[in-house]
Amino acid sequence: MLYIYFIYGLSFFSFGLAILLYPKRLEENSLLKNIWLLGLFGIVHGATEWIEIFKIVEPSNLDVFNLLNFILIPISFLFLFYFGLVSLIDYYKKLSYSHIIIIFMLWAIIPLLITLSSHDIYLTGNIYARYLLAIPATFLTAYRYYLYKNSHTFSEDQKRYLLLFSITFLIYGFLSGFIVPAAPTGMASIINTATFQEYIGLPIQLFRATCAFILAYISIALLRTSRLEVESQLIQLSKALEVSGDSVIITDRNGIILYTNPAFEQQTGFTKEEAYGKTPVIIKSGAQQQSFYEDLWVTILNGDTFRSYIINKKKDGELYYEYKAIAPITNNKGQIVSFVSTGKDVTEHMLLEQKYEQLASVDTLTEIANRMKFDEVLKYSVDRAKRYNIELSVILFDIDNFKKVNDTYGHLIGDDVLKKIVQIGKENIRESDLIARWGGEEFMILQTDIPSKEALVLAERLRQAIESHIFKDVGKVTASFGVATFRNDEKTDSFLKRVDDALYSAKTSGKNKVVVV
Structure with missing residues (x-):
């Protein structure tokens, strides 16, 4: 049993750790949104199985270990339950987060009240945490990932992983939610870990550990495919920037140029070597008033995108009209770390427009x-x-x-x-x-x-x-x-x-x- 508990705990712990250690930027993928909650579930739930090892090895401290699991088991399922609820909100868009908070709090209080009215709070707490939290939590999570099976945004490999993940979580929900420790009353006196082992011939923990191992494997595979997808998108984006007919400039927060694409060189006459380390002042014409640039900085530092027509100057001094869009780029904490600017040369269009205006007057x-x-x-x-x-x-x-x-x-x-x-x-x-x-x-x-x-x-x-x-x-x-x-x-x-x-x-x-x- 020690080995089973060890593999059981290790599988969930690695499952949670893999999720939490992956770049948070991957959460922009709808598949991985709020997945950190799933990671916390894995870490805490894995820890509860390792505590079972200490209960066997150190029986003298049984009360301490029972107390720890009395606290950690419901907490782990609460993380999973909340993950399932917010995931469905994001998918269906029918309930607000305030509604979910109320449902979540009420659902968490019910098993606590039942437990506190019992003579054996450790056993009762374990049972009702599984009945009232584990079952809906695992089923909601399984259903959430099942919904993605027909999505056009995921690859066929991802869909297969998602379907297997959903089925495995559903099975785990039955094994961990319905088959509870033996108790003298209620359904726990009929369907429990003891009767399961007596009927099947193997401990329930072995099957739970197998599910945990499969979930860990699928999670790591899903995260890997998501990372590869992001990397592929970045490569495509990089290619698109290089062949784009619009000039692109990326600067740090202070406006120091970090990147320019070939269109910038063709449009302005400045090579990337000449532009790197400088600021966009090198193409500033002076045709706009200072208030124009003050408004620009206020807009982008507030996290908004600035869009406007601007008169810039080429390396040879020639002026040109450009439609400029400048957007801030933020890090995981929402802090602005850089800016990306795109510019379309609209000189011909503007001169033609001025000509039309002149003809009209x-x-x-x-x-x-x-x-x-x-x-x-x-x-x-x-x-x-x-x-x-x-x-x-x-x-x-x-x-x-x-x-x-x-x-x-x-x-x-x-x-x-x-x-x-x-x-x-x-x-x-x-x-x-x-x-x-x-x-x-x-x-x-x-x-x-x-x-x-x-x-x-x-x-x-x-x-x-x-x-x-x-x-x-x-x-x-x-x-x-x-x-x-x-x-x-x-x-x-x-x-x-x-x-x-x-x-x-x-x-x-x-x-x-x-x-x-």
């Missing part, structure tokens, strides 16, 4: 703001003028007899005249003024934060500049101007109608003049 011929852009700025300026009582003026001018220019000299010459007039306009307005092509040969100038009489002065100066200029192939060209100053009690439409009326008045009263309304 810029007149393609004259390269000044178009009517849509002017309307946008005018709306903002009117709101600001109303709120802060700021003076706001607009000048609308139109090239006189421009149709005749196009008909006589052609549209290409007409386009040159439009461009030249825009150039004259730019040379005479302030930097804060906005000149826009209003439509055809009409142009609009917006002035803010300036006395209204200055708009009249500018309009007259422009009229004279256009009139005095000799246009190539065309000669003399004139323009008519309308000027209006915004009134706080009027709407934008009426404001624009007034300046349009002013231009109409200038046109109908002889052209080449400035009219203020």
Whole structure:
């Protein structure tokens, strides 16, 4: 019997130790989640079988050994019971952990109350720990691993191991939960270790030890296959990083570069030897404000992933746009140990987007703001003028007899005249003024934060500049101007109608003049 108890205890002890010593990172695998509870069960349960050896070898200390097993046997099955409960929660997602805690505590109290009301607490405690804890604990664990038999996430070898593990645990549940030490009352007086040995001819401990040995073997095999699977995934991930078209940087917690992939070298021009030991400052362009980087660090140090567009700089000084994602990597204790950054070069996309935005707001011929852009700025300026009582003026001018220019000299010459007039306009307005092509040969100038009489002065100066200029192939060209100053009690439409009326008045009263309304 000593050898049987020794193998029995050693099997469970090695079973538990193997689980607890395996890397905790493997727990990210659904198969191994919360498996540390199973490891504690193995260690404690193995210890209870070795205590049985001491009860035989040192009978003088029998009470001490009985007390130890009175405490350790239910504890070991409680670890297993809790493992089975939380495993089912993770699988079915129907119960919360608070519900499980209540069930667990109530289930633990029942055998304790029964035991304390008994005359022989050691024997009663052993029996009811098996009836009320061992049976549900082993069956729950067996059922948990049986559920994985049809899962697509495990290999065929793993499924076979899981099925064998489930069957063995189920058998062990019968052997350890139903066949209890002999007692004078209840089911223990009929089905017990003594009647089992009398009927089978072999001690129950031999069969339990065989189950324990099989469980230890399967557990080690499962952990090994899980480790090999993780290693295989890491190799695949490493290959993926090497061939990825996106740049990848891995740094330590202080931002020191530990790894770069080939795409980083192609994207930035920095070799991995040049990058290692440096920080990502080597590709910093300075285009972002300091607050951008402060927000970046706050985000990743809080354990979140930072995502944003960023302008970086290549080794040769060329700027490029990059869509960046930076995520923290934590250790077993949840502490940030490093960061991984991926970056996609989106320069072409961003430049194209800017081009589209420009096309939407810029007149393609004259390269000044178009009517849509002017309307946008005018709306903002009117709101600001109303709120802060700021003076706001607009000048609308139109090239006189421009149709005749196009008909006589052609549209290409007409386009040159439009461009030249825009150039004259730019040379005479302030930097804060906005000149826009209003439509055809009409142009609009917006002035803010300036006395209204200055708009009249500018309009007259422009009229004279256009009139005095000799246009190539065309000669003399004139323009008519309308000027209006915004009134706080009027709407934008009426404001624009007034300046349009002013231009109409200038046109109908002889052209080449400035009219203020």
